[in-house]
Amino acid sequence: MGRLHAEEMILNMGPQHPSTHGVLRLKLTTDGEIVSKIEPVIGYLHRSFEKHAENLEYQMVTPFTGRCDYLAAMGSEHGYAMAVEKMMGIELPERVEYLRVVFAELQRIASHLVAVGTFGLDVGAITPFIYCFRERELILDLFEMASGARLLYNYIWIGGLAHDVPPGFVEKTYEFLDAFDKRVAEYNQILTGNKIFIERAADIGVMTPEVAINYGVTGPSLRASGVNIDIRKTQPYSIYDRFDFEIPLGEGLQGTVGDSWDRYYVRVLEMLESAKIIRQALDQLPVEGDVKSAIPKRIRPPKGEVYFRSENPRGELGYYIVSNGKNVPLRVKMRSPAFSNLSVINEIGQGFMISDVIAILGSLDIVLGEIDR
Template sequence: MSVVIGVARTDFEKLEVYQLAERLADLTWRIALHWDQMAKATLGGQLIRAADSVGANIAEGCGRGSYGDNRRFAKIARGSLYETKHWLRRAYSRDLLDAGQIEQLRSIIDELAPRLNAYIRSIGRAACNPKTDTTDYGPRTTHMSTLVDDPRVIEFDVRTDEMLVNMGPQHPSTHGVLRLVLRTDGEVVSEVTPHLGYLHRCAEKIGENLTPRQWIPYTDRMDYLAGMNMNLGWSLTVEKLLKYEPPEKGRHLRVIIAEMGRIASHLVGMGAYGLDLGSFSPFLYAFREREKILDLFEEVCGARLTYSYLTVGGATADLPRGWLQKCEAFLEQFEPIIAEYHALLTTNSIFIKRTAGIGVMSPEMAINFGTSGPVLRGSGVDHDLRRDGEEIYTAMYDGYAFEVIVEKDGHYPKDHKYPAVPHEAVLGDCWHRFYVRMLEVVQSIDLVRQAIDRYSTAEGGYGEPRKLTEKLPKGEAYLETESPRGQMGFYLVSDGSSIPWRARARSSSFCNLSVTSDLCRGCLIADIPAIVGSLDIVMGEIDR
């Protein structure tokens, strides 16, 4: 690999140190633009001139025609950067900067300062002997090994050739058949582009050629790690159009099954996340307990992955005799094991270093990208459809006691003894998204126990399935439910026949994946699996 050095290059705009200087100048301009007239006329003018001077001197030095002049102007640029820092300190002491602006400025300056120092050191270091050759050289190409002696300089001042790295579609860290195209400069990722559609199966078009009950098996195959929750979402949407209300016993049965499905899904998320970061043991621990949940599901409906159990009207069958006792026994055995998961990952120092402060998503970013579920709550947004959704869905959880897992006022719920948040963690980072899922497992255990008690005392039937060819009333219905990965929505349009005119699914994972580009910009390649894994996506749901 080779790099172009010398002072006569006309493409100074491509220098990363110059691009950073431009970003700093533009940001200070936007900030000072909103100050009052007094602040603009005094401190604002000085700040903007100092910030503009950084990039201006880098550009002028590149066109001066000698190494000496280039180095001198680069040092003037460094002086302007220090002057900019001085005026920013004054602005902060006079309450002209808020916390968000400070963080933006700090991230640029922290990167610009070492790059500028390294750029100054690199100017004129050609392969010739500087003691005997005093000629001013034009553009020259040389290998990195002869350009500088200090390998640390290369990281900052040598612009490596941009590379496009394909991560997937077979990469184990992409959680399905997902292809991520990474644009990298060395180890730093400047752009991430997700490529979807490898698992597209025309699911929605198939839904427009089948009756609602016949489409239930296709919902299993969307989020195939939470098939019961997919069944529930579509069934409730059809019931909303039919204006049907399942019996009390059927509602409690659905809570049991949906929350057990949530536990099983989060166990996969936890185990696979550990695997993404190089830890194999959590994966085995998680699947050991998940298998026991699948044993219970198999006893209920005969399937272990694609269940088609919850259906329009209620469920395909009642819970088998003795099943509730087996479920309670599992919860008793499972609850103490959660401490092992926390020891393996949550409080593990290596895991914390790989996730804390990585992929930080602000509440505003989470909302703007339409994220939901643990991804949204991991950024501190208090929203859960089990509490905040439509009445037909929240009625299922009416009277149930549970906490929405979100950090409020600097702490998470205190209904159980949870591991402390490490000081390295930042709200909205990968660690918090993982932590929310771990705590939701405990909440689901509480919900299942309450549902078992209510189911045992409820009278009436569990909810017989509606007729396969029952005609639907004309109209449309849309409903979102809180699936393990977020808000899963189903839309149904009927023309009065037994087959929907339009069937549509709104994927929770799709919106959660859409934030990847912004979340990964500027991170290291090694952090991509940590960020993507923390989103816990399932491609079957995205592609459909």
């Protein structure tokens, strides 16, 4: 029996659509239910971060970085602070480094919880989403304890932290970690091995390593394709070389290496690794140390430029900063991971059904705030 050919139709998904995780428009060219071309249209959340940065002093840019990737504000602040510190050659107190790692990894767990939960939501599983947000609340409580804010922190400053963590913070973090491993087992029971979920995610949107690298895909989405690149290991920054942790890779347990299910499962495993890092960092956390002692009075990096990259929950977050020796940067370019991760969707999504495109999009874990900046 020959295949029935329907007329090609352009279908607009978004900009207002619950599955697009923000304000994203996908222009789908469809042949019946089969998608033959996906053209993402972005820019709806463009808030001129780079233009703003050229008019603000270095320390004033920090809050803006958090507003780009609002699900991983600590990670964005951390990357920006490290880039400027590298230009200025600032040595940080040990306590600051350890606390920063704790916050960056807590943020990674919180961000992956949203990714995992909303991916389940996209393909019809509502309960895991509630579970994930239950744990995320606990992390946000910890952030609130330290910085006073739950979403946008302005906590990691150039040269240090806004202030030290309050008494009881370390104990509460241990408490969270003790409970967390069991909670991940719950997600595995309810979502990871769920037959319906596997049907929806396995073998969908397979990304080969060559495609992933060529498109600049980074982070868990790249590692799900079996490529062992994590900047925390390959080019360690901060103090990540002191910790013992594994890099989970996609193995194609339910289908093909690099499918949507792998991208999901790599994130689940990464949360456990992050918990391991946090535990080690808290064990080694120096008691003494002024977290503000290295904050410079005047932030004027010497003339020059730097490209500094760090591993954000979504992948490689790079800052390209050009200084002309003044207190205002000449250029700040944020290389946002989700920007490149989204661009691959046309390559991996062709030939699938419209509902599969939703699954692929969910598995890529995009945040439109940092795509549009």
